Amino acid sequence: MATGKINVSVENIFPLIKKFLYSDHEIFLRELISNATDATLKLKHLTSIGEAKLEYGNPMIEVKVDKDKKRIHIIDQGIGMTEEEVKKYINEVAFSGAEEFLDKYKDAGKDAGIIGHFGLGFYSAFMVAEKVEIITKSFKDEPAVHWICDGSPEFTLQEAKKEERGTEIILHVAEDSTEFLEDSKIRELLTKYNKFMPIPIKFGTRTETLPKPEGAAEDEPAPTKVVDDIINNPNPAWTKQPTDLEDEDYKKFYRELYPMQFEEPLFHIHLNVDYPFNLTGILYFPKLTNDLNIQKDRIQLYQNQVFVTDNVEGIVPEFLTMLRGVIDSPDIPLNVSRSYLQADGAVKKISSYITRKVADKLSSLFKNNREDFEQKWNDIKVVIEYGMLSEEKFFEKAEKFALYPTVDGSYYTFEELEAKIKDSQTDKDDKLVVLYASDTEAQHSYIEAAKAKGYEVLLMDSPIVPHLIQKLETSKENLSFVRVDADHIDNLIKKEDTAISKLSEEEKETLKGEIEEVVKDRGYTIQMEAMDSSASPFIITEPEFIRRMKEMQRTGGGGMFGMGNMPDMYNLIVNTNHELVNEILNTKTAKKRERLINQSLDLARLSKGLLKGEELTKFIARSYEMIK
Numbered sequence: 001m002a003t004g005k006i007n008v009s010v011e012n013i014f015p016l017i018k019k020f021l022y023s024d025h026e027i028f029l030r031e032l033i034s035n036a037t038d039a040t041l042k043l044k045h046l047t048s049i050g051e052a053k054l055e056y057g058n059p060m061i062e063v064k065v066d067k068d069k070k071r072i073h074i075i076d077q078g079i080g081m082t083e084e085e086v087k088k089y090i091n092e093v094a095f096s097g098a099e100e101f102l103d104k105y106k107d108a109g110k111d112a113g114i115i116g117h118f119g120l121g122f123y124s125a126f127m128v129a130e131k132v133e134i135i136t137k138s139f140k141d142e143p144a145v146h147w148i149c150d151g152s153p154e155f156t157l158q159e160a161k162k163e164e165r166g167t168e169i170i171l172h173v174a175e176d177s178t179e180f181l182e183d184s185k186i187r188e189l190l191t192k193y194n195k196f197m198p199i200p201i202k203f204g205t206r207t208e209t210l211p212k213p214e215g216a217a218e219d220e221p222a223p224t225k226v227v228d229d230i231i232n233n234p235n236p237a238w239t240k241q242p243t244d245l246e247d248e249d250y251k252k253f254y255r256e257l258y259p260m261q262f263e264e265p266l267f268h269i270h271l272n273v274d275y276p277f278n279l280t281g282i283l284y285f286p287k288l289t290n291d292l293n294i295q296k297d298r299i300q301l302y303q304n305q306v307f308v309t310d311n312v313e314g315i316v317p318e319f320l321t322m323l324r325g326v327i328d329s330p331d332i333p334l335n336v337s338r339s340y341l342q343a344d345g346a347v348k349k350i351s352s353y354i355t356r357k358v359a360d361k362l363s364s365l366f367k368n369n370r371e372d373f374e375q376k377w378n379d380i381k382v383v384i385e386y387g388m389l390s391e392e393k394f395f396e397k398a399e400k401f402a403l404y405p406t407v408d409g410s411y412y413t414f415e416e417l418e419a420k421i422k423d424s425q426t427d428k429d430d431k432l433v434v435l436y437a438s439d440t441e442a443q444h445s446y447i448e449a450a451k452a453k454g455y456e457v458l459l460m461d462s463p464i465v466p467h468l469i470q471k472l473e474t475s476k477e478n479l480s481f482v483r484v485d486a487d488h489i490d491n492l493i494k495k496e497d498t499a500i501s502k503l504s505e506e507e508k509e510t511l512k513g514e515i516e517e518v519v520k521d522r523g524y525t526i527q528m529e530a531m532d533s534s535a536s537p538f539i540i541t542e543p544e545f546i547r548r549m550k551e552m553q554r555t556g557g558g559g560m561f562g563m564g565n566m567p568d569m570y571n572l573i574v575n576t577n578h579e580l581v582n583e584i585l586n587t588k589t590a591k592k593r594e595r596l597i598n599q600s601l602d603l604a605r606l607s608k609g610l611l612k613g614e615e616l617t618k619f620i621a622r623s624y625e626m627i628k
């Protein structure tokens, strides 16, 4: 038996390994299974090129937990190691790797998230074990060896009896890590990190129900068989060629990724590039709600089929983090901080590649089946609108497929919309005015007024609309968006012809004074307008600019500082051509005038959804009195 001392400058590296990555202790299993996988794939390679003269067969990796003896075994059938190789790879290479790791990252230990993604390699075993054994037999014709190390830099190395090729790692689990002796914990980790690794991983057995033999009695139980429980799918969909996959395969894989998701994805995008960087993956568009905060199943990042994280911030442009699926790339550096990641050239290229692929897919979906795309619009618009706002390149590409639905359910691209409304909705200053509503119920009367004029009204109801229209207005010339309740209809799109007022200037002044007297404490700005006699006598409007700025502030970013908390501002428009307004003017008694004004104002508020609570109760009681 040989004993030796591992040559390291840190006197005892293991307590340090334990101290770091405290919350990430669980990665030891991922690291050891990755090594076992590498060893198996190396053997596959050597047999394929004829360097290892043996049958590759169907090797698997087995994980076993012996709770009584407090041990975890990881057994592979890979290339194994000779004594020389153990000395070299374990005592020197692996150790220096661990040392280097600690040196580099002990100060960066607090850079949340990233550090645990960097493999400590073999020595991460000491994060949970007080003693580690390696029993390994190389594929070369040499005796097996047994290496034991108890966490000090001393180790023993002796010949072992192992006959089969491969490596067995035995972890003697430390007292403070006994949670890893629970089957359920190990299963959880295997499913989290190793679900799609390329070599089958066995963890215990399971009972499979077989079909009943023909002619079996109905009450006879179906026969069963005990089989290896393989926890992974070694050939996940993203590793295959898109041409080899059907739509159903993509859906099946989605269910595999998110077993708790019962809703089908709307469509998928298969990513596949090998130059100038390597990346494969599948992204899915799920049905998204308008609530941006509740989307919880996230894109998973893999490196060569090993799960790394589900936090892809910095790698995928932010607007696409709402999607689901997987990205697998060996080219994404993980042992660095997020801020570095965002500045990294390769990562930037990856991010813009993904953006382009998503835009191309949306474009082809739109072209190939517009009807279907329109039907899905409501579920995907948040991502697209968000992308248009945050990525200039995407904004340009989205011109072709971004849709603008009307309150009547027609969908236009911006170009189509422009062509459709150009004649009717260009104002006297040559500005194209796009009318929109955010709520068809609440803004019903305003929508009707616009439709009566032959105008189109868009329905724009996602939370980022104020930002989006701001962006559209600044990127196109002579364009403005106004919500239907921002002013009375003739003011929304001002044309040359000035309406004739039935009231003289003097009469208007008198009336304005009288109305002001009655409504003076309610904060309305009164606007006397000569409108169509069939339009409502009193209308309450909410000026576009201030409302939009406030909304932008509330949804974050943009707008004007401090405006989010300002009270809502309303205008009261009085239609001087309406009969009732004329009557108010000519009413003899002040009491009756006041009553007419109040009743008209309440009706206008009712129409705008502003009449609530006690005021609504009073209004109803008063109305009953009137018709009695």
Ligand SMILES: Nc1ncnc2c1ncn2[C@@H]1O[C@H](COP(=O)(O)OP(=O)(O)OP(=O)(O)O)[C@@H](O)[C@H]1O
Residues within 6 Å of the ligand: 031, 035, 036, 039, 076, 078, 079, 080, 081, 089, 090, 093, 094, 095, 097, 119, 120, 121, 122, 123, 167
């Ligand atoms: N199960 C195994 N079978 C054969 N060789 C192994 C096995 N585990 C580890 N080794 C050898 O030990 C070396 C060191 O392993 P370690 O995990 O520390 O580093 P690595 O795998 O090279 O890199 P990293 O894990 O940091 O990506 C490996 O490169 C390999 O040669």
